[in-house]
């Protein structure tokens with residue numbers, strides 16, 4: 001069975017097409033990395049999977065159920081780490097986890113979860129308003145893990161985490177997959193994706209431009225590798241003989257070195273390159289191969305005019321992780337009025353369910369139809385209303401737009 005399935009899903013916000021006729025299938029038990037540049041439509045897709053946003057057209061099925069009609073059941077079986085997670089400042093970490101346990105009607109030990117995500121016992125009863133970004137992120141993960149969910153949806157999970165925290169996050173993701181959970185996570189931190197995902201989907205302008213294992217993507221981009229060769233010294237004639245070889249696309253000297261050269265070539269051209277240098281009398285003292293990095297792959301699929309991989313891949317800047325971890329705590333400023341009071345400890349999805357039952361199709365659907373001109377704003381407000389009252393893990397992203 002597929003854990004997540006989207007068929008022909010489009011989401012239009014006024015004149016912005018956030019997701020465009022998207023087909024996506026995530027198999028049960030796999031770790032699926034969802035990549036894409038800023039604004040590609042990742043969060044919108046995740047929000048549709050969670051029924052926080054409804055598709056303009058198309059169908060979304062999660063754990064074999066309809067994402068809209070069965071959203072309460074789906075949310076009970078799903079653990080979510082939302083982008084821009086905001087804590088309740090005055091509640092302790094322990095209270096947050098207890099809230100999640102109560103919401104899910106789960107049988108879980110808050111301490112075990114807090115410990116699992118690496119929060120120290122001395123922090124468990126501190127107010128989460130004093131937590132660092134990384135601690136907030138760990139707390140969000142602890143809440144997502146409550147009740148051993150069948151599906152984990154992690155939106156930028158390593159945001160705000162230091163390298164050790166990111167590694168712990170990966171270990172937990174792997175352990176969850178070993179337990180049988182499906183993990184769907186979006187990230188800009190490509191190393192995270194590479195280290196942990198079985199499959200990767202790359203979204204661009206709301207469309208899936210690539211979907212494969214990392215290896216498969218590499219092959220699709222051309223499988224070109226970079227040979228870094230250390231020589232005792234090399235002249236232009238020898239370099240020309242390498243340039244003339246079949247499968248070699250580029251030969252450059254490494255600036256500042258005496259005899260190091262870099263050769264971009266197909267996998268099967270490597271031995272020819274070394275042979276040609278030796279034939280030209282060049283002493284090769286060492287060489288190693290660098291595979292195309294995930295950054296290169298990402299850029300190949302997401303840059304340029306076409307939605308197919310290009311060849312360019314030097315500008316790693318573009319693929320750097322954004323600093324959206326800032327939202328983790330600052331977003332708490334957007335808490336609902338009267339945040340002096342503790343939030344009501346209602347089961348997750350209660351308000352949503354009532355809203356859905358109010359008119360049979362959900363208030364949002366109606367609002368979208370009647371207020372077409374201000375669709376985005378309408379959803380924004382509504383998302384806040386629904387999620388803040390029911391779930392402190394709810395994203396505030398739509399509010400901020």
Ligand SMILES: Nc1ncnc2c1ncn2[C@@H]1O[C@H](COP(=O)(O)OP(=O)(O)OP(=O)(O)O)[C@@H](O)[C@H]1O
Pocket residue numbers: 013016017018036037038039040041042043044045375376377379380398401
């Ligand atoms: N509530 C909304 N109202 C209006 N436009 C929206 C809304 N939500 C998303 N969009 C637009 O839809 C597009 C996709 O946004 P989305 O947040 O899904 O992208 P993303 O891939 O998650 O980006 P990022 O990596 O920056 O978080 C963007 O152009 C965004 O401005």
